[in-house]
Amino acid sequence: MDKETIALLERGAEALHIALSPQAFHTLALYIDELQRWSQVFNLVGQHDAKTIIRQHILDSLAFSQILPWQGAFADLGSGAGFPGFLLAVAGPERQVFLIETRRKRANFLKQAARITGIQNIRVFEGRAEEFARHDRRPAWFDTVVTRATWDITHFLTLCFPIVKNGGYAVAMRGPHKKDGGAAGENHPPHDGFTRKALGEYRLPFDEGERYALFFRKKCFT
16 A cells, blocks of 8 residues: 555544554555455455545444453354455454355455464454354354344344354444444344344444444344
8 A cells, every 4th residue: 555545544543542553564565565466357345446445444443442342252144255254363463253255256355365464362263154164163152243234133133043153253343324234223132032222323434324233132032
């Protein structure tokens, strides 16, 4: 990245009160460069100039990271180009993050980005959440499962149920004006295995507006 782009990333992190180490900045620079390179061939993100990636994707994921636990086992369902999962791992070295992605080109990008950056707390799984539970032989293992994908909440919680541990969390990022989670409603989660826990709110810098996250806690089963 050029100096102007690096300065934008630094200003954004400062506005979010996020203290990233020099190593974290270096990892992000390598990640953004690789994302831009792949996006010239594959449509990984809508606009792939570095400034747009930072403003609309990197900072959104970093801000979201601030309202999550700082350690534990995480899964990012439908990780795509790595938002938010890759950033959760960069911001929280104590997190173990699995990026679960069904589309081969995107999964290959995630594996390459992990190799190039040398990040140690990321694993990539190409396949569906249901396949992960069978393949990894650790069902109901994750402390927190997140998504930035556009599934409705009912479908997301159904995918989460077999892989979230008892008492763990399923957290769905929502864009502006999506506080209620669609079919979820404020008080009646659309899945018997979860209870609605909280609504997380955060504001992005550079006039990108407010964002929301819906937290659901898995009930304890014997």
